[in-house]
Amino acid sequence: MTHRPQQRPETEAANDEQSEAAPDEESDWLLPGFKRRDFMKAGAAAGALGGLAGCTDLLGGNDTDGTAAADANQSVPPGEHDEYYAFLSGGQSGGIRVYGLPSMRELARIPVFQPDSGTGYGHDDESREMLEEAGGYTWGDTHHPRISQTDGDYDGRFAYVNDKANGRMARIDLTYFETDAIVDIPNQQGTHGSCAQLPDTDLIFGVGEFRVPMPNDGRDLDDPDAYESVLAAIDPDSMNVEWEVRVDGNMDNGDGSKEGRYFFTTGYNSEGAVTEQGMTRSERDNVKAFDIPRIEEAVENGEYEVINEVPVVDGRKDSPLNGGNEPIVTYIPTPKSPHGVSVTPDNKYAIASGKLDPTASIIDIDMIDEVDDPTDAIIGRPQLGLGPLHTAYDGRGHAYTTLFIDSQIVKWDIEEAVEAEPESESPVIEKLDVHYNPGHLIAAESYTEDPAGDWLISLNKLSKDRFLPVGPQHPENDQLIYIGDDEAGMELVKDSPAHAEPHDASICHRSKLDPAATYDSDDLDLEYTDEGDETMERVEDDRVEIKMYSTRNHYGFQEMTVKEGDTVELQVTNIESTSDLLHSVAIPEHDVHMRVAPQETRKVTFTADDPGVYWIYCAHFCSALHLEMRSRLIVQPED
Amino acid sequence: MRSSLARFIEIRRALPLLAAVLLIAALLVPVWEITLTAPQYPGDPMVIELYVYPHLSGDFVEIQGLNKYAGFYFPDPVYVDPNYDVHERAIDTPEWVLGPVVYILLALTGVFVALAPTVRKLKTGLTAQFAGTATVFLGMFALIQYRLYQAGHTLDPDAPLRGIEGFTPPLLGSYEVANISGFAWFGPGGYMTIAAIGLLAIAYLARDTDATVLDLPALLRTVPETIRARVTHHRQRGNSHEDRTNDTEDREDHA
Numbered sequence: 001m002t003h004r005p006q007q008r009p010e011t012e013a014a015n016d017e018q019s020e021a022a023p024d025e026e027s028d029w030l031l032p033g034f035k036r037r038d039f040m041k042a043g044a045a046a047g048a049l050g051g052l053a054g055c056t057d058l059l060g061g062n063d064t065d066g067t068a069a070a071d072a073n074q075s076v077p078p079g080e081h082d083e084y085y086a087f088l089s090g091g092q093s094g095g096i097r098v099y100g101l102p103s104m105r106e107l108a109r110i111p112v113f114q115p116d117s118g119t120g121y122g123h124d125d126e127s128r129e130m131l132e133e134a135g136g137y138t139w140g141d142t143h144h145p146r147i148s149q150t151d152g153d154y155d156g157r158f159a160y161v162n163d164k165a166n167g168r169m170a171r172i173d174l175t176y177f178e179t180d181a182i183v184d185i186p187n188q189q190g191t192h193g194s195c196a197q198l199p200d201t202d203l204i205f206g207v208g209e210f211r212v213p214m215p216n217d218g219r220d221l222d223d224p225d226a227y228e229s230v231l232a233a234i235d236p237d238s239m240n241v242e243w244e245v246r247v248d249g250n251m252d253n254g255d256g257s258k259e260g261r262y263f264f265t266t267g268y269n270s271e272g273a274v275t276e277q278g279m280t281r282s283e284r285d286n287v288k289a290f291d292i293p294r295i296e297e298a299v300e301n302g303e304y305e306v307i308n309e310v311p312v313v314d315g316r317k318d319s320p321l322n323g324g325n326e327p328i329v330t331y332i333p334t335p336k337s338p339h340g341v342s343v344t345p346d347n348k349y350a351i352a353s354g355k356l357d358p359t360a361s362i363i364d365i366d367m368i369d370e371v372d373d374p375t376d377a378i379i380g381r382p383q384l385g386l387g388p389l390h391t392a393y394d395g396r397g398h399a400y401t402t403l404f405i406d407s408q409i410v411k412w413d414i415e416e417a418v419e420a421e422p423e424s425e426s427p428v429i430e431k432l433d434v435h436y437n438p439g440h441l442i443a444a445e446s447y448t449e450d451p452a453g454d455w456l457i458s459l460n461k462l463s464k465d466r467f468l469p470v471g472p473q474h475p476e477n478d479q480l481i482y483i484g485d486d487e488a489g490m491e492l493v494k495d496s497p498a499h500a501e502p503h504d505a506s507i508c509h510r511s512k513l514d515p516a517a518t519y520d521s522d523d524l525d526l527e528y529t530d531e532g533d534e535t536m537e538r539v540e541d542d543r544v545e546i547k548m549y550s551t552r553n554h555y556g557f558q559e560m561t562v563k564e565g566d567t568v569e570l571q572v573t574n575i576e577s578t579s580d581l582l583h584s585v586a587i588p589e590h591d592v593h594m595r596v597a598p599q600e601t602r603k604v605t606f607t608a609d610d611p612g613v614y615w616i617y618c619a620h621f622c623s624a625l626h627l628e629m630r631s632r633l634i635v636q637p638e639d
Numbered sequence: 640m641r642s643s644l645a646r647f648i649e650i651r652r653a654l655p656l657l658a659a660v661l662l663i664a665a666l667l668v669p670v671w672e673i674t675l676t677a678p679q680y681p682g683d684p685m686v687i688e689l690y691v692y693p694h695l696s697g698d699f700v701e702i703q704g705l706n707k708y709a710g711f712y713f714p715d716p717v718y719v720d721p722n723y724d725v726h727e728r729a730i731d732t733p734e735w736v737l738g739p740v741v742y743i744l745l746a747l748t749g750v751f752v753a754l755a756p757t758v759r760k761l762k763t764g765l766t767a768q769f770a771g772t773a774t775v776f777l778g779m780f781a782l783i784q785y786r787l788y789q790a791g792h793t794l795d796p797d798a799p800l801r802g803i804e805g806f807t808p809p810l811l812g813s814y815e816v817a818n819i820s821g822f823a824w825f826g827p828g829g830y831m832t833i834a835a836i837g838l839l840a841i842a843y844l845a846r847d848t849d850a851t852v853l854d855l856p857a858l859l860r861t862v863p864e865t866i867r868a869r870v871t872h873h874r875q876r877g878n879s880h881e882d883r884t885n886d887t888e889d890r891e892d893h894a
Contacts (some may be wrong), residue, residue, distance in 0.1 A: 552704055578680070578701055624708055625799055 009593030055245045070481035071197040073491045074102035079143045082107075084444055085508050086457065087145040087159055088478065091501030094140040096161060100508060101444070101455055103597040104480050104496040106554060112170045113140020113163050120595030121178065124602040126525070133181035134168055141165035143503040144253075147174070148236065151450035152199035152258055156513035158236070159506070160204050162194035169194060169206045169234055175516050176523075178327075181239040185232045186308035187215060191264060196236070197292060198447070200260075203242070206232040207254040207265050211272070214246060214530035215307050224274045225588045230312065231265065231290060243299045244307075245315040247288060247329060250270075250279075253340045253390070256257065257365055258347035258449055261291040264363075266352050268337035280356060284333040287341060287352045287361070289368050290315070332374040337383075340390035340440070344399075345449050346415060349380075351414075353388035353401055360388050360401060362418055382417035382427040384410045390504075392443040394453035394483055398429065400490075402438035402458065409441060409458055409481065410436055411490060432490040434479050443483065444504040452509065454484040459502040467497050476502050517579040518598040526601040526613065529556065529573040536560060543567045549575045550583040550596060553625035559632040564611045566635075572596050572605040587633065591620060611637035647753065648851040651765060654842035655753040658835035659746035665835075666691050666739055670828035673808075675702060677819045688826055689737035694719040707750025709817060714790060728795050732786055741779070745772050749839070762846045769843040772836055784810045791816075 076082055082100030085107075090097055091125075094114030097603050098107045115122025115131065115138065148158040159172040167188040171181040178635065183492055185191055193207035211227035213220035219224040229251050230244040249270040256263045257575050265288045269279040276457035293314055298321055300302065304311035314321055322329055336357035343350050344367070351365040355422035362380035371377050387405030394400070400416075401410050408431045417427035439458045444452035463477035475497035482491040521528045527547075529535075534548040534556030544566050548556025550573070574583050574596035585594040594604045614633040618626060641661035648651055669688035675698075676684045693716035706712060712729035714720075726821050746772070752764030784807075792805035796877060806816045825833065840854045 579683075580679075628799075 004216060014416045014570075015387075015630055020127065025321070033522075038146070040466050045263055050231075053498040067326045070525070072485070072488075072491045072493055074104070076103040077098070077106075080299045081510065083510060084452075084455065085510055086442075086505055087147065087508070088457075088459065088498070088505040089142045089145055089161065089503040090499070091143070091503055092139065092165070093499055093501070094142060094163075096142060096145050096159065097498070098177070099478075099500075101356060101457075101498075102480060102482075102493070104478065104494050108177055110172055110177055110179065112142055112172065112225070113166075113168065113182070116136060117593045119178070120593055120602070123592055124604050126236060126602070130179075130182055134170075134184050134544065135166055135560075137166050139167065140170075142170075144505065145172075145506050146195055146447065147199055147506045147508050149196060149448065149533060150203040152198055154506075154508045154512045155201075155546070156508065158201075160194055162191040162206055164192050164209065166191050167191045167206075167208070167241070169204060169232075171204075171236070171239055172514055177515060181237045183234060183241060185234070186230055186243055186244075186310050187230050187246075187312065191232070192252055195254045195256050195263070197233075197263065198256050198258050198259050201236050203292075204234040204236050204262065205256065206234060206255055208232065209250055209252060211250055212271070214312075223273050227272065228316070229265070230317075231288075232310075233295075234294075242314045243295065243304065243308050243328065244310050245290060245295055247315045247372050248317050248331075249286060251288065252338075255342045255350065255596070256448075257343050258345075261292060262350070262365060263292060264341045264343070264350045264352075264629040265289065265290070266334075266341045268339075268355070279339060282336070285337050286331040287334045287338055287350070287363065288315075289330040289332060289350075289374075291328050291330070291369075293325075294321075294326055298328060312626065313586040327556065330368055330374050332361075332363060332368070332377060334363075334378065335359060339388075342391050342393075345393050345395055345451055347449070349414065349418075351391050351399060353384075353391055355389060355404075358386055358388065359383050359423055360391065360417075362414070364406060380414075380418040380420065380427075381422040382412055382420060383423045383425045384412065384428065385431065389438070390440045392441050392456060393451050394443055394446075394456075395451035395455055396486065398483075398486075400441060400443060400456060400483065402434075402441045403431075404437050404439065404461075406431075406436055407436045407460075408436065409438060409490065410455075411483070413431050428511045430489050432481065432492060434458045434460055434481075434492070435462075435466050435477055435495070436464055439502070439503045442507055444507040447506060452507075454482065455507065456481045456483045457505060457507070458491075459498075459505060461501075463495075463497065466495050473500070478502055483621055491579065518577060519600040520630060521573075521599050521601065526571060526573075526603055528575075528599075528601055529571065530575055531556070543569070545569045545571075547571045547573075549573045549617070550585070550629075551575050552581070552623045553618075555585075555629070555631040557631055559634055560616075561634040562608045563634060563636050564608060564638045567605060568608055569603060569605045571601065573601040574598050581622055583622055583629070584619045586619040587616050588614050588616075590614065595620065608633070608635040611635045648853060649849050650845045650852060650855070651761065651842045651848070652753045653852050654717060654764070654838040654845075655768060657750040658687070658838040659749040659753075660744045662746040665828035665831040666742055667829075669696060669826035670811075670827045670832060671823065672697075672826040672829075673821055673823045675819050675821050679818075687880065691742055693719055693735045695721070695723050699723055702768070705819070707799060708800040709803045709887065710795025710800075711816075712795070714786065718782045726795075730738075730786065730789050733830040734782065737834045745775065745835075754880075765843045769836075769839045772839055776832065776836065780810055798890075854885075884887055 004178040082103050083099035086099040086101050088097040095112045096110040100107050111121040120432045123128050140383055142161045143164055144410050145159050145161045147154045156174055159169050169183050170179050173180040188208040189212045191209035192209035195205050197203040203561050207228040207290050211229045214228045228246045230246045232244045233242045235242050246562045249267045253268040254265040263347050268285050270285045271278055271281050273279045298313050299311055304313045334352050337355045338352040339355040341350055341352040352361045359381045361378045362377045363377050367377040384401050385403040387403050389402045391399050391401045397414055399412050399414050409432045411429045412427045418525040420426050420528050438458045438460045443456040458479045460477040463474050466477055478496040478498050480494040529547045529549050536546045544562045573583050576598040582597050590606050592604050594602050596602050612635055616631045616633050670691055671689040674684050687699050687702050688697040689845040712726040713723055714732040716727045716731040716735045717731050736831045754767045756762035788807045791807045803817050808814050813888045
């Protein structure tokens with residue numbers, strides 16, 4: 001207990017009733033029955049172990065923030081809600097997985113770069129056109145879901161995620177939990193890291209990984225030395241690329257300083273090689289510190305070249321903009337092929353993990369601009385173990401780093417690592433085996449200025465023997481670890497199989513999100529069609545426009561007759577106002593499954609190619625008469 | 640002998656007037672509310688609100704959608720188009736349009752009684768008004784309860800869902816049908832109606848006294864006295880329990 005500066009209620013089952021009741025001691029006092037009931041509830045939820053202690057804490061007055069809560073008990077009884085949302089990357093599946101923590105139950109999948117018939121994403125005109133305009137690919141490779149922040153804390157408005165496969169960045173509206181914008185980033189092949197300019201999400205950064213000719217239009221094919229990668233800065237509202245910075249070497253992951261001045265990227269292959277052997281030759285690679293105000297000044301002064309319609313600032317080592325005392329990009333030599341970089345919650349350090357070197361490098365952010373040799377900004381370099389990849393924080397001065405090769409998580413003391421000799425193992429507090437080969441890890445609210453410090457997920461690349469065998473493609477393994485008790489140490493509490501392939505994640509307290517239960521029709525572009533307003537109109541010789549509603553248990557039109565070859569625009573409003581009463585418009589043999597949630601209006605355009613009868617039906621089980629909810633699409637043969 | 644205007648502050652004349660105002664005001668708000676809960680609407684009970692005239696508010700569209708499965712329909716007021724869709728097999732309740740007429744007539748007779756030129760006529764009027772109003776509402780309750788029975792027992796045989804027996808929703812109180820639990824109770828207009836009847840009862844009881852509403856504070860002042868006496872007694876008994884509440888403190892202050 002002494003190691004918990006941020007005192008929190010003990011029980012993880014801090015449901016609404018409790019969190020409201022806990023800070024309000026007076027009402028407990030005046031209504032004696034209330035206190036007792038809380039006792040019972042907390043006891044039941046947290047189990048015999050934590051129950052009694054939990055209640056003492058709840059009533060002790062230390063927990064006025066009413067937030068998280070936890071002992072190592074990860075159980076969330078049926079009907080209870082989780083404490084946190086976790087947004088986990090879906091990797092090459094192309095979307096985001098939304099989990100509840102600590103239960104690790106999957107709450108939702110948000111399709112981002114891939115069509116998804118479960119949500120109708122990519123089936124209705126709007127989302128299909130968005131995917132087409134963003135390149136028309138059928139998949140993406142998401143790595144880094146990051147939640148928008150205001151004042152250095154999650155504001156729950158948007159999440160942003162990269163597509164490593166096709167160099168894109170997407171925005172997810174967290175009111176509706178759906179992707180609402182995608183930008184195909186020019187000059188960038190392989191957008192790896194993604195991160196916001198803090199503390200207020202003024203820019204979204206896409207970190208270009210693959211070095212390619214600039215522009216990649218057929219020139220310099222056989223001259224790898226001429227290949228380049230760029231950092232892209234994206235306006236979070238318009239999702240337009242505002243500017244880019246071209247650099248030497250590959251880039252990898254990124255994170256921003258908390259006050260918004262710097263953006264850090266790791267990198268490998270400063271060698272500029274095209275083979276594995278060549279990429280790993282050097283002892284050191286570079287962490288790049290992008291000075292955002294200086295870059296913006298250069299853009300303002302016109303010191304850029306327009307490539308593919310984007311202003312590209314030269315941040316290469318020999319650029320004149322890096323020549324003087326005020327470089328726009330500082331190259332900090334760091335051992336060896338550093339992979340993850342993350343800024344400590346107090347904004348003092350950027351910690352880069354060595355990947356091929358067993359150390360992490362602690363960069364003092366304030367010293368970057370003061371030292372003559374950037375290497376001197378590295379003020380600590382603890383020896384952590386083999387294959388250190390990513391680091392997360394608990395807000396109590398500890399860092400947690402994944403050790404890919406050792407299959408471990410190492411917990412270490414940041415200030416002790418600054419004091420200790422380089423390559424000293426003394427800052428290491430403990431190591432925990434994970435299963436197996438952890439890539440990223442993430443602690444609750446670790447990317448904010450005030451991490452919660454209770455839960456941590458290790459997103460492991462391999463599961464090997466941890467689950468029932470399901471054939472050659474084993475599931476990956478997201479492991480839940482309790483880190484709230486420094487004396488007891490890290491505790492592995494749960495394995496959770498994952499569809500390929502987890503990378504990074506963000507964990508956000510549930511109080512910071514406010515998802516909508518039904519659509520607000522004002523938020524949608526298409527016009528609402530109420531019962532009685534349905535229309536069917538032949539607008540051109542070969543074009544029919546239909547606007548109708550859906551409700552339990554019928555569509556606005558029980559039949560729709562068109563001619564062979566007609567283009568049909570079918571717009572449907574779900575006029576239900578009750579939550580969770582989804583309908584959909586499934587059109588057999590036309591490759592259409594359009595979801596319409598309550599108060600939502602969507603449109604799909606398709607061609608009626610073949611004469612015949614097609615039973616349009618509702619594929620979301622809506623009610624007792626769900627199977628009867630159908631409409632005939634009658635396609636008359638051409639005369 | 641008071642001047643003719645001053646007589647209207649007598650309790651037995653003022654209260655019928657106030658009752659008339661309440662009856663008219665009750666036309667503006669729902670008189671009756673039915674709250675429905677069902678497993679698939681967790682934490683989100685649906686409320687249907689009924690007016691003196693054929694008009695519904697609240698979640699009636701959603702409820703109408705559910706009623707459809709059982710073949711239970713909102714009644715057809717026959718002579719007017721209400722603000723909901725009327726099913727052709729709905730039971731007829733043509734008397735619903737008379738609701739406002741009844742309320743307005745009772746209000747007018749109340750005013751008429753309050754204006755009675757002599758005390759003798761006033762006393763007769765108060766007796767008749769109270770008895771008449773009570774009778775009218777009892778009759779109305781009985782009629783509505785009959786209609787509820789009728790509606791619950793004429794479920795549409797062509798409705799999609801089998802297995803729902805005929806049922807009688809109570810005018811006041813709870814009932815269960817299929818997966819739905821209902822609770823019927825007064826709406827604000829219902830409470831105003833009850834209050835109006837109560838005022839008429841008090842006026843009837845006060846028919847022999849010419850006490851005025853100005854005497855009411857004096858009458859009311861005895862109430863805190865009574866409460867304080869009780870509280871003091873209670874606290875002496877329950878001192879060790881510390882079971883005081885803000886309410887009792889407030890009352891002490893005011894006393």
